[in-house]
Amino acid sequence: KNQVEQSPQSLIILEGKNCTLQCNYTVSPFSNLRWYKQDTGRGPVSLTIMTFSENTKSNGRYTATLDADTKQSSLHITASQLSDSASYICVVSAIASNTGKLIFGQGTTLQVKP
């Protein structure tokens, strides 16, 4: 069964600190993995997209890593800001033509405190 699991479920850190969020998946055959940021009451916004051949991708203070062998990904946030408080969702796409299926993790809720 295709699944995406994220940890921790929630996280509280102080402003300026770094943190790392984890994602494990069992989706096969794998196409790509995305990290989305979802602010409360808003739709998800894409942060990074990585394919099988990519190990790391950065977007400002966000750096995602991917190990396709162990089927694990992480999202590292550097020098956190209050505006980073949101839910971070790991999303995996299986190889398939003409389908729209993305498999979403439940998300990690991050709270950055001053």
Place this chain on the structure above:
Amino acid sequence: NAGVMQNPRHLVRRRGQEARLRCSPMKGHSHVYWYRQLPEEGLKFMVYLQKENIIDESGMPKERFSAEFPKEGPSILRIQQVVRGDSAAYFCASSPVGGLADEGKTQYFGPGTRLLVL
């Protein structure tokens, strides 16, 4: 370029009524996807449409739910005879090209419609 627009943002219905949720994709996008997010759960795929065609509806409940994306106008997700379990946030996303298997085909999400069934 306006983003994906959904309306209404909030919708309250009584059990047995019909709910109609609208989604206008980004300009130039002809592929629309609907997702449902139940409380305390992740988003779940419902249906993928192109103009006038349903491509994949494997995530749609078999009864009471339907979706369309006409040649003109927004995509509509219709829920007939709503029940309390339909209460959720419904998100629409659009992309300029179809399918998701290739790199870079980002889906852009709307703000969602929060449906509450009393």
